[in-house]
Amino acid sequence: MTERADPSDTRKRERLVTLRPMAPIVPPVNVSGHALMVVIAIMSFLCAMTLGAVTMIQEKAEAWQGDVSREITVQIKPEDGLDMEAALTEVRTIALSFPGTLSAEIVDRASTARLLEPWLGEGFDMDELPVPRLVIVTIDETAPPDFAAIRQNLAEAVPAATLDDHRAWADRLISMARITVLIGIGILTLMFATTMLTVIFATRGAMAGNRHIVEVLHFVGAETSFIASEFQKRFLLIGLKGAAFGGGIAALGFLLLGAWQSNSMATALNDQVTALFGRFTLSGAGYFGIVGIVVLISAMTAVTTRLTVTRTIREIDRQRADPSLAEIG
Template sequence: MLRPMTPIVPPLNVSGRALMVVIAIMSFLCAITLGAVTMVQEKAEAWQGDVSREITIQIKPTGNIDIEATLVEVRNLALSFQGTLTAQIVDRSSTARLLEPWLGEGFDMDELPVPRLVIVTIDETAPPDFTSMREALAESVPQASLDDHRAWADRLISMARITVFVGVGILALMFATTMLTVIFATRGAMAGNRHIVEVLHFVGAETSFIAAEFQKRFLMIGLKGAAVGGGVATLAFLLLSAWQSNSLATAVNDQVTALFGRFALSSAGYFGIIGIVVLIAGMTAFTTRLTVVRTIREIDRQRADPSLAEIG
């Protein structure tokens, strides 16, 4: 009766479980970082698109002006310029809602000099002459000021790009840390099974065969750990998205959405997490193979020069 062949690399032991946990943690951090970078990049693109489509005209309620009539006058003046598509007055209730996070609910707008806004949508390909519009507003409505958001948007886009750059750097460091962890874990497995590897190698087992055995074992460890880490990160994004959806029309949610956007990942973000799982699993297997091959070469050098074995 044939006895089952004992695997070169033993089944999952304490060190293998520890490696799987480490890979799961690193995969989780990589996936969270990638998701955050993706959302920042998408939010920056959305901000840039909004800025290129809209400008804001602010009217300060100074003096004894009729603010409602002035808003209508400003809207009509903006629509008179070529390149202006629409102009919408932000009504009192919407203005009060914008101020609720700072002033609370139920405050009287008439007691405060709250500026009123006109949101103007422009043609991105042929925008109006902003200089002429400012001059016309200064002549007709001195209390009005035009803001095309360009300076603010440029700083915001620059900050988003720096954030993306830092996120990519953190991802690179995490991948490097994961690779070093796999190298040390593989060397530990090799040290525990070195006598088996030496016997197999000396009786004629090819280096590729031995490396493949270790590679298969560590590929499964890397795949399981990365899948757990990526799955937990995906669950975290889904829970954040669900919380945000269930807390709509609240002051906290409005401010969080305004600052960070929606926590829901796009399809690119989820594909990125899948890519991280595959990449870390493949990197684990590839790094394992290189480490095993290098270790066997060291065995060959020690066999050729016994003094190296004594030093080791």
């Protein structure tokens, strides 16, 4: 007669199996995982800083271009026998006579002296120097005046006056902004490629350390998609943590720099930093771009890991089918 199993023993075994913890395929904490997280954080920080810098430069260039395109300048050089005040008034009248000009403002002597103080110092006598005088004309951007006709009238009425429509500066500004954007895109592309290669090497390292587990699971029937999803979940978490940390530090850096510049106005250090690098003010589009970088790097990490694991399992299948390949490997 066969012995009947004790129902209580069966329930105990089932309870032990249920309570037994399931070990993950990829260890949740290891040295390579921490190293990969640090690398992703560094690359995310550099990508976010590059994107923020490119965004600020692009926005500043657009603002400068708008300011330049709204104004033209008429410069009058002092000459012997020239009544400067009468010439300034004549230039202003000629400019306002053309359709498309909204206003014309004569830069007075005090304002001209303030413009020259950084180079000539305070208290200099303008009468002792041949300092040109300016008339700033505001124009309608949608329907600008005829610059050639203005130049011709100025040449006839006030030969010492010259018109500058700032087109050369605007063209240079647009070219500089485009080159900066292209350089920024190139740098971001290289950083993304470096991050992708780092993820590939880290995934292959994790596969090599757990290759026997992967081979056993695959041999007993585990699908490639299941094994790849386990690696993908682990590396997605690593990529998300690293990218969020790096992007968050970059966003915090822009916020702190902007707050420092706002709270230290009219200081020598702030003036020098602003003159060299401009205002560290990042718009909402810049911060949205940083969030996009975090999401993109995390998704790229997950997708790269899944493709790498799938390719590695295919190599295992080929080696199993052809033992000579395993000997070569």
